[in-house]
Structures are given as structure tokens and as C-alpha cells.
């Protein structure tokens with residue numbers, strides 16, 4: 001990202017009383033072992049979020065800021081527990097949450113789950129699909145089958161089209177050396193099928209992965225830490241997504257309100273905003289995720305045909 005693009009992002013950042021985005025780790029297990037993901041090396045205990053914990057979080061979000069973007073899931077595949085996911089989504093809608101979004105690798109979102117998923121009234125489904133050819137896709141999305149994932153995403157798009165309503169479907173492409181040559185073909189394929197394309201750069205996950213060259217003179221406060229809060233399945237709240245094991249966490253959502261936990265992280269946010277990089281945890285100096293920028297979204301052309 002250029003200096004001016006990063007500066008524009010910095011202009012949107014400030015101390016806010018409640019996060020704009022909230023990631024909910026419904027399930028910390030995963031059926032894949034993707035090459036650019038820290039999940040295969042995750043050492044913290046894995047489990048499934050108890051429903052009462054989500055109820056507690058959802059009630060507070062609904063009372064405080066119902067427009068908060070709630071994202072399922074953080075580090076894990078939510079369709080390993082589809083009934084629980086549906087229960088979370090139904091509850092979120094019942095208390096008035098306005099933005100319920102699901103991230104999936106697509107392997108387990110099989111046709112039989114599509115109607116119950118759409119019946120929850122969720123707002124967005126994002127499929128992580130980083131390759132067009134079988135060879136490229138399966139080299140990145142380890143243990144996944146390209147044709148199954150493509151068929152599942154296309155089936156969901158077809159049902160939404162037949163219903164005439166439903167969530168937006170975004171197909172995410174994480175740009176990497178291994179797949180960038182397929183982006184054009186990939187984009188055309190999915191836009192033709194009515195999906196929105198979401199293209200973003202690879203994350204370093206707290207400096208664990210090499211990404212792209214960053215220039216410290218361009219450094220801006222980390223947008224992740226300024227806008228988003230995460231809760232692990234067991235209620236622990238890490239400092240940021242780079243704190244993948246929760247070693248620098250704020251506390252536990254079972255024991256404190258989300259607003260209080262967000263407030264406890266305010267000191268870190270202030271250091272970011274004042275460019276006091278040296279005072280941040282060491283992880284922030286190896287992590288490049290402050291430079292990842294916003295994902296680019298390209299929507300399909302739905303304008304009517306024109307005779308001129």
C-alpha cells in the first residue's frame with residue numbers, strides 16, 4: 001500500500017467506545033490445514049463456544065451497538081458445528097443484531113445446510129477460496145477438494161438467486177506468490193455467478209508468516225487493534241488477531257462486559273494512535289498486519305442491459 005493510501009486509513013482511526021467488529025470463535029477446530037494460516041500450529045486448547053456465552057455477548061452488543069459487525073468464526077471452521085452456528089445466528093437476529101457474517105472454507109457448507117442457513121437471516125457469507133485451478137487451490141487449502149468447494153459455493157448462490165433474497169456472498173482471494181497468476185480468471189468466474197469478489201493481502205498473524213515488504217516510515221496505527229475485538233471459544237479476549245494464543249489478553253468475556261474488556265485494551269490503542277511503537281509489545285514490531293490495508297471488494301454488474 002502506498003503512503004497516501006495508508007495515511008487515508010489512518011484518518012479513519014480514533015479511540016472508539018465499542019469495537020466496530022467483533023469476531024466470535026464458535027469453534028476452534030478446523031478440517032483444513034491451510035499453508036498461510038496459523039491454525040495448524042495453534043497450541044491453545046480447542047473447543048466449542050457454549051451458547052450462553054454467545055447469548056451474553058449478543059445481549060450486550062444488541063443493547064450497546066446492534067450495528068456492530070459480528071463475524072463467525074475467528075480461528076476455526078464454523079460448519080464443523082452447523083446446528084450451533086444456526087442457533088447463534090437465530091439468537092443474534094432475535095435480539096436485533098444487524099450484521100451477522102460467516103467465514104467458511106466451504107467444504108462443509110453442503111446443499112442440505114443451505115436452506116437452514118438462509119432461514120437464519122444472516123447478512124453475509126464469505127468463502128475463503130484462494131485458487132482457480134485444482135492444483136493451485138489444493139496446494140494452499142490443504143485437505144480441501146476444489147470441486148466440492150466450488151460446487152457448494154455455486155449451490156448457495158443458485159438458491160439465493162431462486163429465492164430472490166438472501167445474504168451477500170463474497171468469495172475471498174488472499175493474494176500470494178502461489179496464486180496471483182490466477183486472480184483474473186478467478187475474478188471473472190465468480191463475478192459471472194453473482195458473487196462479490198473480496199481480495200486481500202496475506203496476513204502475518206503477529207509476525208509468524210513472511211508477507212510483503214513494509215516500510216516503517218509509512219507505519220500507521222494498526223486498524224485491527226483500533227476497530228476489532230475477538231473472543232475465543234472459551235471466552236478469552238486476546239489483545240488483537242496477532243495475539244493468536246491470547247498471551248496478551250484483556251480478560252474473559254464470561255467475567256467482564258465486552259465494553260470493559262475493550263476499555264482495558266485502550267492503552268494499547270492510544271500507543272498506536274500516538275505512534276509510540278517502541279512501547280507496544282514486541283509482537284507488534286515483527287507483525288506487518290498494520291499494513292495489510294482494507295480488502296478490495298468488487299461487486300457483480302447487476303445493471304440492466306442497455307441498448308445505447
Ligand code: SF4
Pocket residue numbers: 030031032033034037038039040074075076077105128
Ligand atoms: S480453513 Fe481457515 S482456519 Fe482452517 S486452516 Fe484454513 S484458513 Fe485456517
Ligand code: SF4
Pocket residue numbers: 206207222223224225239240241242243283284285287288289290
Ligand atoms: S500490528 Fe500489533 S496490534 Fe496489529 S495485528 Fe499485529 S500484533 Fe496485533
